[in-house]
Amino acid sequence: xxxxxxxxxxxxxxxxxxxxxxxxxxxxxxxxxxxxxxxxxxxxxxxxxxxxxxxxxxxxxxxxxxxxxxxxxxxxxxxxxxxxxxxxxxxxxxxxxxxxxxxxxxxxxxxxxxxxxxxxxxxxxxxxxxxxxxxxxxxxxxxxxxxxxxxxxxxxxxxxxxxxx
Amino acid sequence: xxxxxxxxxxxxxxxxxxxxxxxxxxxxxxxxxxxxxxxxxxxxxxxxxxxxxxxxxxxxxxxxxxxxxxxxxxxxxxxxxxxxxxxxxxxxxxxxxxxxxxxxxxxxxx
Numbered sequence: 001x002x003x004x005x006x007x008x009x010x011x012x013x014x015x016x017x018x019x020x021x022x023x024x025x026x027x028x029x030x031x032x033x034x035x036x037x038x039x040x041x042x043x044x045x046x047x048x049x050x051x052x053x054x055x056x057x058x059x060x061x062x063x064x065x066x067x068x069x070x071x072x073x074x075x076x077x078x079x080x081x082x083x084x085x086x087x088x089x090x091x092x093x094x095x096x097x098x099x100x101x102x103x104x105x106x107x108x109x110x111x112x113x114x115x116x117x118x119x120x121x122x123x124x125x126x127x128x129x130x131x132x133x134x135x136x137x138x139x140x141x142x143x144x145x146x147x148x149x150x151x152x153x154x155x156x157x158x159x160x161x162x163x164x165x
Numbered sequence: 166x167x168x169x170x171x172x173x174x175x176x177x178x179x180x181x182x183x184x185x186x187x188x189x190x191x192x193x194x195x196x197x198x199x200x201x202x203x204x205x206x207x208x209x210x211x212x213x214x215x216x217x218x219x220x221x222x223x224x225x226x227x228x229x230x231x232x233x234x235x236x237x238x239x240x241x242x243x244x245x246x247x248x249x250x251x252x253x254x255x256x257x258x259x260x261x262x263x264x265x266x267x268x269x270x271x272x273x274x275x
Contacts, residue, residue, distance in 0.1 A: 004168070011169045015177050022181050022204050026188035031197060038200050045207045049237075052174070054214045057237050061210075064241050069203065069248045076196050076252040080259040090193045092268055098190035106183040113179055113212065118171030118219045128231065135231050136238075143235075147242045154246030158253035164260075 010051055017044040031081075031088040035073050042066040056129050174215035182208035195255050195265040199248065206244045210237040 021041030028034045042065040049058035081088065136144055181204055188201030217233025259265050 008169050011173060015173075018177065019180055019184070022184040025197070025200050025204060026184055026192065031194055034197060034200065038203065041204065041207070045211065048174070048177075048211055049214055051169075052214045052218045054217070054234050054237070057210070057214055057234050057241070060238060060241050064245050065203070065207070069245060072248055072252050073196060073200060076199075076255055079256060080196065080265050088194070089197055090266075091191050092193040095191050098187050101190055102183050102187035105186045106179060109182065110176070110179045113175040114172055116171065116175065116216060117221050118216070128234070132231055132234060132238075135235055140235055143239060147239060150246050151242065154249050158249040161250065162253035162256045 007051065010047070014044050014047040014051065017041075018048065029089055031077050032074075034089050035070070035077050038073065039066055039070050042070065053128065056132055171215055171219035174219070175212055178208045178212040178215070181205075181211070193266050193268055195258070195267055195270070196252070198267065199251050199255070202251075203244065203248065206240055210240055213237045213240070 018041060021037050021044060024037035025034045025041065028037060042061060046058040046061040046066070049055075049061055185201045185204035185208060188204065189198050192198050192201065213233040213236045215233075217230060217237075220230065220233070222230050255265055258270065262270065264270070
């Protein structure tokens with residue numbers, strides 16, 4: 001199979017999985033199914049990242065989202081489940097307003113996104129991970145250090161909030 | 166089939182973001198609202214990484230622009246921190262009120 005044929009195929013499969021997974025998170029009636037659809041969604045997102053030659057971002061996506069955040073969400077689902085009812089993922093009374101706001105958001109962001117001038121040929125297929133490391137510890141070093149402080153604060157903060165008493 | 170360009174990824178990102186907005190506004194369970202916010206984070210990440218690969222290269226940059234990928238990595242970091250704190254808050258609320266339905270958590274509603 002020629003690569004020119006493979007790339008659209010992978011894109012459309014991953015895009016279909018992404019949209020179905022996102023809709024499943026919102027519309028499945030049982031919350032545990034919604035949480036497991038989220039795993040599918042995160043893995044498909046990593047596939048899109050690999051297609052975009054962002055391998056490191058894809059690896060971080062798998063490790064952090066599909067690995068860690070999913071486990072956190074599943075623990076939260078299990079610890080806050082009151083009953084085994086069918087309707088554990090209910091809608092609230094704002095469905096109409098929510099669909100209006102969502103449609104307005106889509107109408108607002110789509111022209112802005114499509115106005116981004118894109119060259120329709122991709123960048124070079126070189127190994128970007130060394131460049132990413134140099135950029136992280138070069139021009140972005142301050143953000144990098146602030147991110148580590150943020151993670152420490154979130155770690156301590158969530159322990160303090162969630163522990164008994 | 167036509168070649169996949171920047172607009173394909175950006176339209177996909179917009180669709181997922183819209184689903185996330187709808188979920189965050191229309192669901193009753195606080196955990197699902199958090200999950201919808203994660204959908205929005207991922208939609209934005211797809212847009213950032215796509216622009217990093219297909220977008221215009223700024224003058225002076227060495228051949229390839231990694232800013233989008235670096236933004237995506239920081240969003241993943243902040244998203245993880247946000248998820249941990251938000252789920253801790255949800256657990257604390259559940260321990261106090263025995264519910265995480267946002268219809269019942271209206272103490273701060275004016």
